[in-house]
Amino acid sequence: MTGRTVLLATPYFPPDTGGVEQYTWELARQLRARHGYRVVVAATVGDRGCGAGRYHGQDGLVVHRLPAPLRISRTRLGTGWRAALRTLIREERVDLVNAHAPVPLFADAAARACGPLPFVLTYHTGRMRKADPLGSAVCSLYERTLLAGTVRRAGELICSSDHVRADLARLFAGRAVTVSPGVDLARFTASPVPGEPRILFAGSLERATSYKGLADLLRVLPELAVRVPGVSLEVVGNGSAAAGYQRQAHRLGIGHLVRFTGRLGGSELAAAYRRARVLALPTHYDSFPSVLVEAMASGRPVVSTRVGGIPSLVTEDGDGLLTDPGDLPALASALTAVLTDDALARRLGAAGRRRTAAELSWERQADRTTEVFERALAGRRRRGVAVVAPYFRPKIGGVENYAARIAGALGADPDSRPAVITTNTTGRRTTVRVEDGVPVVRLGTWVRLSNTPLNPLWLLQLPYWLRRLDIDVVSAHAPVPGLADLAMALGGARPAVLTYHAGSMAKGRPGVDRLIGGYERLLLPRLFGRAGALVAVSPVSLAAGHRGALRIPPGVDTELFTPGPPAAERPPTVLYVGRMDLTSAWKGVPVLLRAFALLADLPQARLRLVGDGDARPELHAEAARLGLADRVEFTGVLTGPALVAELQRAAVLVLPSLSPAESFGMTLIEAMACATPVVGSRVGGIPHVVDDGATGLLVAPGDERELAAACRRLLTDPGTAERLGAAGRRHVVEHYAWPGLTDRYLELFRALSPG
Template sequence: MTVSSVLIATPAFPPGPGGAARYADGLAQVLRARHGLRVVVATAAGPDAPAGVHDRPDGIRVHRIAVPAAPASGAAHWLRGMRHIVAEEAVDVVDVHAGAPLLAGAAARACADTPFVLTYHGGPATGAVRAAYDRTVLAATAYRAQEAVCSCECVAAALPALVAARATTIAPGVDPGDFPRRPPAPAPQILFAGPRSGTAGFDGLAEVLRAAGRLARTVPEVRVEVSGRAATAAERARRARRARSGHGLVVPARPAAGTPAEAYGRARVVVVSAGHDEYAAVLAEAAACGRPVVVLHPGGAAPRTSGGHLWHLAAGDAAGLVAVLDRALGGDVPAGGHSGDAAPDTAWERQADRTAAVLERALDRGRRRTLAVVSPYYPPNVGGAENYAQRIAHAAAGEPGFRAAVITSNTAGRRTSVEGGDVPVVRLGTWARLSNTPVSPLWPFQVRLWLRRLGADAVNAHAPVPGLGDLAVLLSGPRPTVLTYHSGSMRKGRGHLDAVIGLYERHILPRVFRRACALAPVSPVSLASGRPHATQITPGVDLDRFTPGPPPSARARTLLYVGRMERASAWKGVDVLVRAFALLGDRPGTRLRLVGGGDAVPDHKALAERLGVGDRVDFAGELFGDDLVGAVQGAAAFVLPSLSEAECHPIALMEAMACGTPVVGSDVGGIAYIVSPGVTGLLAPPGDAEALAGACRRVLDESGLGDRLGAAARAWAVERYPWPVLTGRYVALLRALLSADHADRCHRSGHGRRGSQPRSPAMAPRRASNAGLALPSALRRP
């Protein structure tokens, strides 16, 4: 399906003035003539253009909506008018131009299920009111858009939270007949290009006049001409007289004489403020006329894209402005030009071609379903839940008919940030940590807000700890929800804390489980396992990255542990491992390497010193990428001495198996469902340092045992844990949940209330195959 019709919703359209009006008009004409689209325009009525429907001779239909002056009533009236037009015209895609506050948001809401593109003309926020508008109203509009168009790169760079992963930069088109390339200007004249509609955008004029005053000492014939809206002529003249500095200034009482192209032709350099909606058009027009441009950014630091014929300067950089103007007036700055100077007559055609491609993508995205992956932790944090959430997000984003976004915590502070990319990542501010759990009192409000902004059709919540994942399930509304539960009991062996955790696991967690349409426990020991609507899908391993190293018998005699070393995670049993290693003192050359970080590292160092093995225990800190893989490939054995069911499904253990490294673990939690004793590794009772030391001694001393265990472990990982197979099962589960009939059953069966849960037809066969889990043996608890 391709785009055959488009509705351009813009607050300004000819005969109204302004760059946004010219932009919309030029785009409409070329989309109609070059691409054969049926083009409908919705715009505001004005003094020269009464309300009503008008069919232009070029085949473009224009709906003009009478909008009251009051902002609130104007937005409501615009919304009603837009809904009527969208329903009447039945277009494929809507192109919403963000100019007047509130009108763009109303137009977006009127689109209903019709895909829409947000075309943003404005520059970076230049004041508190504008910044607040950008972060609230405009942000809500932007996140509902399937695609976004920005008029220049610095706009996209200044608004990453609005247009992350959906921004395309398309410069305004220029008619070469209206803006022909001009020969160098004979006089050292500066043109300050103000807005042709409105009054915002003259903030940099006083700076330019002061800079010209300083330049007059060396360039006495320097002149400044000002173009823009005639209604501000008196104010411009007043500023000019104040900054005159004894040299002549050309400041007309009306806009600069002649056409804008003639004004460009008289100037050697053009200065424009980024604080108004038309400055991108000035960049294109000046470049077409062959004039270098200086952009002043009143909202803060300028982007680092200065050079050539385009310079960006922060407001208040007087020395930088004088230096650039001096170079430009002296001819030391090259003339401006389009990136395609060889064919400037195709500017509008290029713009229309790129816009048509954006409209096609928006139509395609409009048919996609959006999956919101919610996890308290996400890369660059290192851990099993983080890796799992990232794999699911990217697998969904790569599937036809899907797109994905991530909501996670910002472990660096209280501010919410947004990252772009193929999968946008929203990091909610974290106010505190309880044990190892990030929390914030704002999350209940922020989760609802971002699910709505991202247009989430389904939610995949990950819950390795209480908090963000649980909230996502409880606040998902009517959206189908899959809860990936990563933990067994989180009791930590600490009296008061365990009492609180017990209350949570007995009273709150069951409600969360009932609320989810489907559960995806990662192991049989997960608290979500065994429930009627549960489908076990384990984490996987990147088998192309974690590859076998040398045979274990040829490696250094090093025992390796990878994981957290925090006092709140004492159940990891690192102290037991240190005690077990001390019992191997009769094995010369044997070393213990602990990879990871946390507040318990000093405790483990002190324990190793007391036991007399401090010189043979290496604390490597956190390792990533090839360093981590190399550490696993070089170890004689990987040891995981966990003490409780909280060790649900350790990915680090699976990665060691994929590297052909023998594994030694505690016979507890998910470890017992991954390791087949004597076949793919060895198990010891949890907390038994002597038994753990004995298992490690067997791997180090028995001839060929380590090699046999390592080879079998690699084969097991290849058979059971390839990520593409496991994420494929996950995507199939999501598709089943998003099917219309299942979503309806989920709603009608009491989703979110006590009672039976709907089952996906895809769940039963995956439960039968146990989805990548080893079946319990007689040596394991069923």
């Protein structure tokens, strides 16, 4: 029990109704009852008889109402808020201020009134959009100026959904955590899905919230009345547009099918969910609608749209059905399915209840908020780590996968704030997005030398983003020159961990190799010396011989990459997974094609090439020239479960690399984890991964006959294939499981920046 006083500064508070009101009300109750905070609320005067003054609210809350004589749209405006909040903070002996936005000015006043006290900003929606261009322009200006200053003042940032973090990525990138709205599981309880085909719409009926899609729902109701006899719609909510919706229903001839019940709360709202067979919210824009969470907690299937944060809440065909906004035929079809298919309705409803009970109770969300508050009160800050890599997902490659794993481990560490800085492989503009909960900044590329992206503006952009993301440690990944070098050089006093992934970058072209040799002899040692910690991913990495270098190899998700069927049950498929770029000719794919041509006596055998790149047309032509057009399949890029399935089905995976540039061979350990036998070249780091004859087979680089013989052996001798596959799986589990490897990185980051 903390006994500390927290001020929740919110523009709206019950008895006003809405998402922010409900969020702050439930949070206040949980903070007081569950965590022992004394909670003071500062809000504006309400629309339901709440005048200015100090009130003792329910559950021991103290509520201060500040005057708001002006109003623009739904935004209440007043003067003197900053001074009033400063006085309130002093008189109530507040220890921490938590302001709720985006309604302009109120949270901004709270940020500037709290002085040296810990300040936490909670942001509830994405970019503010208005129907008129002028209103949108004003909101955009506010977000870039006043709100940006409020964000800078915040010691901690909370967003109500991952969508909010992604939609305002430039504002919140790298600093915010997500604490979504919760649900009162004791009030919204599951009950059997009723047979009566009643649809429920619950939400604001204000003109400003017409995006909620009630008009679309009314438009599809005549068709539903034909498809589903006895269908009806209950509309819960009120607002300035309510009369207009009622007139629309009568114009459409469905007035007798629609019941407008007005605003409901508490047990009455819970009863409305129980009456319904399905909740429909065909919204055109939303962040994380609380009505969806309440319906799911009530065991009701939901039909909504693929907008905002809804896809992160509703698993399509798992606990609800989603359509595109404005797609009325799809909306009608989805509602018809739920209204007429009892098994579907029960399955979706039960899954929604399980999801909310496991992840979205108000108790759990208050616990997560308290963690943020306690960190702010203690003056602790999460360690900002920038993972800087020349390329990143969805581009496929060992460096990309390695960097993504480090970013993921940082995201799971409560004391870390990860961000990724990489290059934009498709254009000159810089983009910022949140991907799998991690902000990813893709710096525009102006030119490309061989496989090296470059842009002179990085000299300005890198310092800016390191500062904007509040970065403490740089995790740089090479060998592609440019981005990692600049990040370390421009990082100022920030410590850096440099991970070097390859041996020599020599291409076998004299002119290019002279430049590469000069870089590796003259500049690379200085880069190694500048690193606070140097990591070599394999013994053949150029960093491996540097004094003090650590070895942390790539890893594999052994819970995702699992053994496939026994060798005797697999089709005779030879598999390659990797790049097909002209600059990556050292991968040896043409050698593999020539080797496969020597297996003409195995007519059932197939070669599958997984990946993509600008060399793919030439490889197609080479396969045709060798008479393999009907036996070679190009699948394109595969990731996740699709890649796992490909590896599990293959009889053998081949990595026919020709150059020491292949310092490891990520695809080898992924295949070995699937108990798939592997064949690799005796080059670079491959012999350090594959023990010839024990966990796989090794062949001379560029020798298509030896490669063909190794493939033939594994295709025709299931006993050997089974033995090598099982040994490979054991080896990977023991040496290359990701958790132990990423833990070593977390230890490095803590040592370099103790916090």
